[in-house]
Amino acid sequence: MRAGAGGAADVVRKPRSRAGIEWHGERVDRLDPEVCYRALRTRDARFDGRLFVGVTSTGIYCRPVCPARAARFENCRFFTSAAAAQEAGFRPCLRCRPETAPELATWRGTSNTVSRGLALIADGALDGDASVEALAERLGIGARQLRRLFDQHLGVSPIAVAQTRRVLFAKQLIHDSRLPMAEIASAAGFGSVRRFNETFRQLFRRPPSALRRRAIVALPEGSVAATGVTVRLRYRPPYDWPAMLAYLRARAIDGIEQVIEQLDGERYVRSVAHDGEVGLVEVEHVAERESLAVTIRFPCVRALPAIIARVRRVFDLGADVASIGAHLAKDRLLAPLVARRPGLRVPGGWDGFELAVRAVLGQQVTVEAGRRLAIQLVRACGAALPAQRGRSSVAHVFPSAAQVAAADLSRLGMPRARRHALGALAEAALAEPRLFEPLATVEDTVARLCAIRGIGEWTAHYIALRAAREPDAFPASDVGLLRSAADRKGVRPSAAELAARAERWRPWRAYAAQHLWAADSEPLTGALR
Ligand SMILES: [Zn+2]
Secondary structure, eight states: OOTTHHHHHHHHOOOSOSTTTEETTEETTTTOHHHHHHHHHTTOGGGBTTBEEEETTTTEEEOTTOSSOOOOGGGEEEESSHHHHHHTTOEEOTTTOGGGSOOOOGGGTTOHHHHHHHHHHHTTTTSTTOOHHHHHHHTTSOHHHHHHHHHHHHSSOHHHHHHHHHHHHHHHHHHHOOOOHHHHHHHTTOSOHHHHHHHHHHHHSSOGGGGSOTTOOOOOTTOHHHHOEEEEEEOOSOOOHHHHHHHHHHHOOTBTEEEEEETTEEEEEEEEEETTEEEEEEEEEEGGGTEEEEEEEOSOGGGHHHHHHHHHHHTTTTOOHHHHHHHHTTSTTTHHHHHHOTTOOOOOOSSHHHHHHHHHHTTTSOHHHHHHHHHHHHHHHOEEOOTTTSOSSBOEEOOOHHHHHHSOGGGSSSOHHHHHHHHHHHHHHHHOTTTTSOOSSHHHHHHHHHTSTTOOHHHHHHHHHHTSOOTTOOOTTOHHHHHHTOOTTOOOOOHHHHHHHHGGGTTOHHHHHHHHHHHHTSOOOSTTO
16 A cells, blocks of 8 residues: 555665756755855846845845845844745745746655655645645555654645645636636635635735726626636756647647647647536747747636646646756766757656556557557547537547447457456556556555556556656656667667666766667657667
8 A cells, every 4th residue: 555655765775866956066955155145146047946045124025036125134033835835924026926936846856755746746645635644544554744844845734735726827827817816716626706806915914906907897707718828937957848739749649739839939739627516728939938828718717727737747838848957967978968958858748547548558659650540549438528629620528438438449450468457457547547646656556557457567667657657757668768868889789788778877866867768759860879
């Protein structure tokens, strides 16, 4: 069982690498005030998202890039998260808007449990009636231990993280959307409009509506399903958007998702199912603002945080690729690849079950053949979107585990053994809805997946990499990886040799894999091998 596993691993495991702590030669875990103040004085964008400054004379906290004049050194207090600044009694600045800072997940990566806890909180795990005890149980540890880990790694409690998220997300919706206040309260996970108003009055000394620009006229309640809400999600540059789109385009399942060409660039559109409702998500790159613009058309605003969390996962928005790249580039094999694609991200799966199905369909066939099988599967058992919600090109949702389990798969053009694997996967997902969430270590996650009939080591690592978002997953036996890791004479390593070499790429082996795959999919240039 998973109970206890997460906690034990956190206690005994030393950080595998300092990559997540040391960064651009500056150590930020200890928050050296001199370094922090220098970042503030120079408005150093590299610190955006990992450093927040609270000013004791004003009671306001800012991003390091705030256009306001820097406060005096003795009035500054420094924090590594907005939640910590807020818990210390500071309120968010209305000029630099801390809610728009890039949200970095992986650099806090010394504790898997904390990272997973943050991801679950982002999904709404502490909204409504949910308790820290229930969250801790999902993570396989006790509530006290969870609080201790949060305090140790983030300097705040899980509740404070959730509370800050709610306030900042609500503030973003007030500024950027036309949602009515009652729906913002609901979307941000406040139990009631009264709680929402109280929290804002306490924090900003005015009601939430006073924070909204006059030019913004709220829409009638319930109209979001048709008009959509657009939010901007910032990332830490660089971001290789063409590589991300190319990945998605090559695997796009007709009817479910599409990359649409338009005059000013391309955007990605897909259908989304959540808690029995269905809708549509569109994602565009806004390079000059270092962000993605995400438009969500969904009947229920409560689903917004969970949908946004998925977008973050799919587009790998939380990665600090500069730090990861610096770590990987220490290896001769990877250095030229990282130099060539400094902004490369690891695309994630939209949904655990969907991704696992894709992995099984892709076993031992090309990407294109796997894609065609997925299209067949959607035609056989995917549900149609209501006409007013879909588009002509995206009109279906990916089938659920129950639909796949009940479907006649004999018409799919693939070997019987793989059809059985698909059925076993659907049964396993029905029996354990959290099957695709990460466990304490990547090894635990892989072992649980390998217990499913028809899922081998390669598939399990692939699912861990894309669905569980394990930054250290590495399917060492992958043909593309072996080909890409060949020496100058073209001699490929064995899977065991590649796995041995990859030890030094920890804890970012998934990023190494992505770089190797990217290099493999382009014409050989010789010099790079
Ligand atoms: Zn500010």
